[in-house]
Amino acid sequence: MxxxxxxxxxxxxxxxxxxxxxxxxxxxxxxxxxxxxxxxxxxxxxxxxxxxxxxxxxxxxxxxxxxxxxxxxxxxxxxxxxxxxxxxxxxxDTLQLYFLCAHPSLTPASAVALTLRAVGGLTTRQIAEAYLVPEATMAQRISRAKRTVSGAPLDRPGDVATVLRVLYLVFNEGYSGDVDLAAEAIRLTRRLAVQVDHPEPAGLLALMLLHHARRAARTAPDGSLVPLAEQDRGRWDTALISEGVGILQAALARDRLGEFQAQAAVAALHADAPTAEETDWVQIVEWYDELMRLTDSPVVRLNRAVAVGEADGPRAGLAALAGVEAALPRRTAVAAYLHERDGNLATAARLYAEAALRAPNLAERDHLTRQAARLNARRSP
The missing domain is CATH 1.10.150 (DNA polymerase; domain 1)
Known part of the structure; x- marks a missing residue:
């Protein structure tokens, strides 16, 4: 079959x-x-x-x-x-179904579930396993979403930006159960990029491919996280990188810059560097400046602070970080990293430990805990 x-x-x-x-x-x-x-x-x-x-x-x-x-x-x-x-x-009519499943009255979680069910063709069991929730819970979520969009016409223009955000949410779920959500998001985005005459779906596809190319190197054999700077770049998928860069270049050539194209440009600069030390951080900061102009989101400001810290030194990065709200997830981890680079090991160790308590998943918590323990060991006699 x-x-x-x-x-x-x-x-x-x-x-x-x-x-x-x-x-x-x-x-x-x-x-x-x-x-x-x-x-x-x-x-x-x-x-x-x-x-x-x-x-x-x-x-x-x-x-x-x-x-x-x-x-x-x-x-x-x-x-x-x-x-x-x-x-x-x-x-x-798949494009109209994308729009229907990303209906503005749906919550992001419901829009993702309905997209995977109606556009992706996944079963309720597969979606439930991917999101680590009981099948009955997912069935209720999908049923509510279907009732919400019931009667909505298929012939009204939809919001491509909302569809792209839903697909990116799917991609960022990664892999669990017997469904590879990252691969599924790439498949659905490929179809969307063919149907929409706009460079942003292509930008999102390029971003997904460039991130997916590093997947094999992101974790160690024991399942622990491997930071970008420490990854074995020989394990990156060069075919996916080449495809992603080609799609990005074609999208940028249309001169209608959007946030996913800019994010893909950052990912392409990381992929282009033979080593972490050779990364063009100055150009990455420039792309984050473009993203700030396009979205001015707290996450972009956080990532820009990291890039500034690499391009202009950790104190410049800390100064940029001061404008990021303290409650933002992963801000404390970034502060810890920048303080470590500035030589303040005591503060960095304390912040790594604090960040571990706020980590969104077990792998990240373990990584941050190890970072704190590493610095505390260096400070011990």
Whole structure:
């Protein structure tokens, strides 16, 4: 069974049903039922037109559900008068489904879950395992999201920026369970970049590829984190780096700079440096200045402080860090790093220990705890 094919056909089937009058929750349920049927039937009798088969079977599933629901009798009469769909429409409405799943009324967590389910074609179990929550909890989250967007038309312009943020949230979840969310986000972003005539989706794709290229070097065999400066650059995926840089250059050439293109430019400069010492920190600071102009987000200011500390010295970095709010996650860890580089080991050790208590995950907490212990050992007689 070609699972990748079924997942790629899922959004087309959902949008075909919605355009024929099904509401989103009913269309999504019907397509999921059709996918189960495909898994049962296709190994022995694969259709010549898989997309058309999936739409047809999903439409029949929808009609069956409508007949069983007394409250929908009136709509059943209307839909039964229409001819059953034959081949799937040539137009790919996946882009509109991206917009629907990134509806502004949804929370980020719900938008991510609905995108993975409807556009990515993942099962509720797979999504739940990826996010380390019970399947029932994820099912409720997805059901609420479907009810929220039910009735929203597919033909209204959507917000590409919101879709990109949702996909980046998926990418940053990384890997857990049997679903590689980073790879899934890359796959979905590739499809989006083809459909949207704007360089920002390409910028996000380049950013994902450049980050993903370093994945193998980010952790040691024991699972501990390896900071960028200490990573074995021989383990970086040069093919992904080359592809990411090429996509970024084409996007930048369109002269419509956006935040993901600027972030990708920073990632490309890191990837281009043969060693950590040869990193062009001055140019990285310039790109963070562009990001400040585009977004002025606290995270950008935090990352810029690190870059300033590398380009102009740790005291300049600490001065830049002073403008970053104290409650921002990872600010304390950055302060610890800059104080260590400035030679203030006592303060750095204390701040590493504080940062460990606020770490968002176990791997980061362990890394920061080891940093504090390392400095305390250096200070001991």
């Amino acid at each position: 070609d699972e990748a094919l079924l997942r790629s056909l899922t959004p087309r089937a959902i949008t075909a049903l919605v355009r024929r009058g099904a509401d989103f929750p009913a269309a999504e349920d019907a397509v999921q039922d059709a996918l189960v049927e495909a898994v049962r039937v296709w190994p022995a009798d694969r259709p010549h037109d898989p997309a058309g088969w999936l739409v047809t079977v999903a439409w029949r599933k929808f009609l069956d559900a409508a007949r069983a629901d007394t409250a929908r009798r009136r709509r059943e009469v209307r839909v039964e008068r229409e001819p059953a769909p034959g081949p799937a429409p040539a137009a790919d």
